[in-house]
Amino acid sequence: MKKNEQKKEEKVLTEKKSTKKKDSSRKEPKKKKVSKSKTGPLRIIPLGGLCEIGKNMTCFEYGNDMIIVDVGMAFPEENMPGVDAVIPDFSYVIENKSKLRGIFLTHGHEDHIGSLPYFLSELKCPIYGGKLTVELVRHKLADKGVTMSGIGFNACKNGDLVKAGTGFWVEFIRVNHSIADSYALAIRTPAGLIIHSGDFKVDYTPINGKTINLQRFGELGKEGVLLFMCESTNVEIPGVSPSEMHVGESFQRIFQETRGRIIVATFSSHVHRMQQIFTAAEKYGRHVCLSGRSMVNTFNVANSLGYISMKPDTLIDTSELDNYDPDEIVILTTGSQAEPMSALSRIAFASHRSIEIQAGDTVIISAHPIPGNEKPIYRVINELFRRGAHVIYESLADVHVSGHAYRNELKLLHSLIKPKFFIPVHGEYRMLYKHKELAKSLGTSEKNIFIMNNGDVLEVRPDKARINGNVPAAAVLIDGSSTSDIGNKIFSDRRMLGEDGCIAIAITLDRKGDLYCPPQVNSLGFIFEDEKEEMHRACGSKAMSLLSSDRSKQTDLETFAYSRQFREAIKSFLVEKTKKRPGILITVTRLV
């Protein structure tokens, strides 16, 4: 985990890495005629993250140059059963790959970097981001077996300025967020200055002492910002978000009062939260044991970068737990969202290899339930209580704060930046709408605010901006080893199967095309075991009578067996008998 030491930070990074790729791209000016005029518009094309939470990705295009901000993934919605992940459609970038000068990452969360393994499998280009972000990406790519040659990893820090092609200069501006090394980006283009907030909050007392660089936002605002793109996650919450320090105070209080083991579950990427747990543990004489693969991985990356401050003997291994008194132990674990295979879920349901709940344990869930996860989380909490643990969770204690700006923090950034044009980003439609209203209330002209859809092309000139056309930007679904952007049929089938199961009917026809023997029936997930055999028999008889009836002879039997008419008749029969509507799978074998 010391790979990073091979790499030194640079004050000003130019695209000297991967220049081969860029140069070659410059040599072949592609089929499509592109404007080279310095006075042409800047084109901003969000490929993800608008009218949704997740898969943030935005292209900025000027003349022959394109840069991308973030390449995130999304978790599948309930209406995409079986899907593993959702990624943006890269086809527009691939078609214009000769223009691509680099990817700029605001921070290392999955919804901002999660699609990189897919993207970089198709296309190589330099990557720029905070130290932690870049290291997390490197590990992610190694994990997924993506070839790294031709990529170019560039760690940037507050104030770093990166030249990308002739069109773009990108400056990293420090912000606060729920992962270390988070940045907003100031993007200088021939059309004007753009600021992209990334994900941020305003924390006046952050754990590492590094507050969001408000002065720089003010300075740029004074200079004149053409367009501001700002995240909208917490636009519905009034006031200001509490400081991460607030959580630390709660930890200190709980650690001071608690006897017995302490188990803390939190997001594995939350390095500051991790630090606060180490700090509280050391103060109250406890050792920390890490549980869960992603927790161990992030710790190793963060620690190797010097982002964790702790005594050498604070960290202990799971195998050493028995050597310490319960009062001397903190277990830091994944599973704060009750992910089924996570360490905390396995601990709660007694299927963890080495950690078992003991009466007197205190479990702290240091996270907020992501919408949709409430029920699984409460199931884990109920189970922990039942096994004798005391559980502290957000409803009852200040053990989590959000990493996203509330309304007043958003107002602060708007007021420092005072942009001519504004695009609310990173949110579902209602959040973008509320953010538009917020910007209006601060004086931005309504006609200068754009609620965009993924794929919309916004053309921006120094004096005007308008949406002009769009590019493909439907969600691409990763389903096992397949990908697709048209899954409606397969998902409606899966929903039906998931509710009512399926039934298979095998029909055998003789060489004349007549029914050779009674149809064979089998089913799965359709009916309770004790009624199954009887139902198979009844369904077989029904199929036989349908196939033997005069009606079926109007056409040949094979055609009829595959027909909608036959299928509907079987379905009606099953609905009447069981009130269920299973999927029906028909196979016909023709004897020769």
Place this chain on the structure above:
Amino acid sequence: MKKNEQKKEEKVLTEKKSTKKKDSSRKEPKKKKVSKSKTGPLRIIPLGGLCEIGKNMTCFEYGNDMIIVDVGMAFPEENMPGVDAVIPDFSYVIENKSKLRGIFLTHGHEDHIGSLPYFLSELKCPIYGGKLTVELVRHKLADKGVTMSGIGFNACKNGDLVKAGTGFWVEFIRVNHSIADSYALAIRTPAGLIIHSGDFKVDYTPINGKTINLQRFGELGKEGVLLFMCESTNVEIPGVSPSEMHVGESFQRIFQETRGRIIVATFSSHVHRMQQIFTAAEKYGRHVCLSGRSMVNTFNVANSLGYISMKPDTLIDTSELDNYDPDEIVILTTGSQAEPMSALSRIAFASHRSIEIQAGDTVIISAHPIPGNEKPIYRVINELFRRGAHVIYESLADVHVSGHAYRNELKLLHSLIKPKFFIPVHGEYRMLYKHKELAKSLGTSEKNIFIMNNGDVLEVRPDKARINGNVPAAAVLIDGSSTSDIGNKIFSDRRMLGEDGCIAIAITLDRKGDLYCPPQVNSLGFIFEDEKEEMHRACGSKAMSLLSSDRSKQTDLETFAYSRQFREAIKSFLVEKTKKRPGILITVTRLV
């Protein structure tokens, strides 16, 4: 809808209704020997509602008498795919039906009355509850086609005392809740006085002016309460719940400020909320149109009982909407939980028969998302905004208050009642645990507090109580027309099918038992359309090669085709090719 007028209230109700049933039961003292001693224990047996939210049902048994409090249903969990409803196991009651003297209903919510159609299809007995509750039950039974003869519907009100058998006197005590006619029950037994809170809150300014009868709780507490059973829904929320009046003030403010149509979505059972909307509508010159079947039904019941106060011309029909200006219209609709077929969902997604969102509409979601429903609700809200409506929802406005007591209200009731024994009910484990801690902090002895599981039998005597044995109380799942309490296999199958689809393989063997022709393959929900045919062919080839191999000859081919070994080989092949694990349905046809 004037059926109720046939029935008059009675001051003291005895079991004169359905006495035939009761008398006959007394004549046959059943196989089981039951204690008739006056000094025997009271047995309290919760059949639902403990360590869960939903299907509240509790049996109280003394000597030869049994009464039941509530017969609710629950909504299926995510791990019960395809299940329509979850009901308690009635088998203990059916075994002891000769003892049953009546069902007492605390209020008319589904989790307290929803299983009555199932229960009363098997067993008739008198029902006692508030006027609205009893009418809702009557409509529900009519709707489900349950025979009503032999049931006996008895409308009760605050102070009514019902004698049930020789063992029980039950008194109705008014409480506040999110449905009209909600009651706590004081149950006098030879062992002592029991109080069951039902669902309640303390509202000092309720809509109908009738505050929870705190004096009576105090009086009974002074007299001496042996055991208190109290709901635990909001035990995690500090302080006191706001009054329903608070919502009315918000409505008044919004109605005053709003131009254009107002659409309000709320729970159809919330008669007080309905009243507040009528009141605000009349004050600001609007007519009310009802949308959604359950909204119309509840309105009709409540209105026929005189529970809605309004001018005769306030109510208008959907067909009349065009006759009024937008400023004169309120549409009161179901769908506050974004139920897929509800009126609001259909309005949002433009599939409603007669109501379409117009730019300038204001939609008020007057409800709190039930855990697990957040995402669908936000999808509806996003869609409404997108169609030009302004949406007011709980995160941003005071348009809903809870119907359940917060911590301080719970403390109030405990302090008035001061019971010897306490059972926290109506909640998941962590809530029961928190409620136990609350009771302890108020002075109830820890050994006198019982966190019970469904089916546990608590024996209560004047001086002691203990859990002694249990009765069957697993959840009974309604799956189409089948019911079962052992669904693990079918649900794991459905989960698999819902994620990865299924594949059917039809194998034909000749009369010697050799493979007659290549296996036929079909699939559903397994793989995207463009890869389907190729995959069917590959899978057919794989099956053929497995069936043709020497290995298969070690046993007969039909046995092998159905074997775990064959299935696993097919599964490995599919996982390798697609990274998906579909259900596999095999049929074998043997030619003769």
